[in-house]
Amino acid sequence: MEKMQTGMTEDIASPKRTKELLQRHGLVLKKSLGQNFLIDPNILNKIVSAAGLDATKGALEIGPGIGALTQQLAKQAARVVAIEIDQRLLPLLEETLDGYPNASVVHGDVLKVELRPLFEQQFADVSGVSVVANLPYYITTPIIMKLLEEKLPLENIVVMIQKEVADRMSAKPGGKEYGSLSIAVQYYCEPEIVTIVPHTVFVPQPNVDSAVIKLKVRKGPPVEVEDEAFFFDVVQAAFVQRRKTIYNNLASRFFTKETKQQLEPILQEAGIEPSRRGETVSIQEYALLSKCLAKALGRS
Ligand code: SAM
Numbered sequence: 001m002e003k004m005q006t007g008m009t010e011d012i013a014s015p016k017r018t019k020e021l022l023q024r025h026g027l028v029l030k031k032s033l034g035q036n037f038l039i040d041p042n043i044l045n046k047i048v049s050a051a052g053l054d055a056t057k058g059a060l061e062i063g064p065g066i067g068a069l070t071q072q073l074a075k076q077a078a079r080v081v082a083i084e085i086d087q088r089l090l091p092l093l094e095e096t097l098d099g100y101p102n103a104s105v106v107h108g109d110v111l112k113v114e115l116r117p118l119f120e121q122q123f124a125d126v127s128g129v130s131v132v133a134n135l136p137y138y139i140t141t142p143i144i145m146k147l148l149e150e151k152l153p154l155e156n157i158v159v160m161i162q163k164e165v166a167d168r169m170s171a172k173p174g175g176k177e178y179g180s181l182s183i184a185v186q187y188y189c190e191p192e193i194v195t196i197v198p199h200t201v202f203v204p205q206p207n208v209d210s211a212v213i214k215l216k217v218r219k220g221p222p223v224e225v226e227d228e229a230f231f232f233d234v235v236q237a238a239f240v241q242r243r244k245t246i247y248n249n250l251a252s253r254f255f256t257k258e259t260k261q262q263l264e265p266i267l268q269e270a271g272i273e274p275s276r277r278g279e280t281v282s283i284q285e286y287a288l289l290s291k292c293l294a295k296a297l298g299r300s
Helices: 015-024 041-051 068-076 087-096 115-122 137-149 163-170 180-188 228-238 246-254 260-269 283-296
Strands: 058-062 079-084 103-107 129-134 156-162 189-197 210-217
Touching (some): 041 068, 041 156, 041 189, 058 068, 068 087, 079 115, 087 103, 137 163, 137 180, 156 163, 156 189, 163 180, 163 210, 180 189, 180 210, 180 228, 228 283
Parallel strands (some): 058 079, 079 103, 129 156
Antiparallel strands (some): 189 210
């Protein structure tokens, strides 16, 4: 196998090297697994530098593919763990990660792997952990929500995702992108779009535009919420039918025809006009609203 002077294997983020590796291992990429591999070293550098890794930090990668990003993470971080679902890629990864003893691959479905014990075993000695990945697009949101809801000890999440999803995650109230995903992500993190990415940096090229987003994980939520499950229930309900008012959406979810007149004073107590739509209501307003609603419904 070709080796660079450092003892590390050759960088693989190029069209030629990617094609050669896939051909030699007899691999045909699976669209169903979101296999769009990165072939541009500049984009890889942008992703890795946004994560702010150093020799004391750990990185969890989801979907290493043939290891293009994994190699770059292993050069910067103390420890890299990469979870890959496609068993066919494991021998190939063994080859491309040869010479990177600080990188290891876990075979599994990230949505099923128990991440907390994995963190305890693999990242016990590092000063902080980032998730860094070019995510499989068919499960972007479930992956990010799993990472956030499990409250893993993460510093940040730097991921390539569909541009449209990145816009929704980072949206502010008032626009059509703002919705329950914006609120869920911003409850846990401060989002920042690092760069917009053209189709041409992938093999094969996806049909959608992409973006790298950095989610800086907050030490604590930006608002005081007593019952998180109920808070998110209220937020979901407010967006069930985006064209309806917040009054109508919440009335259908939490009241009957007979009891819905109770809702107006609750909205007023929270300082929200009943004629407003869910997309104009800020995270702070949802926090107060869920508190007032919980009290009125006898939940607190
Ligand atoms: N990191 C590589 C790169 O940037 O070139 C590959 C990224 S590709 C967009 C997504 C990768 O995620 C593929 O290798 C795919 O097999 C893997 N994958 C898909 N679903 C997965 C799952 N549920 N759990 C873990 N890996 C998954």
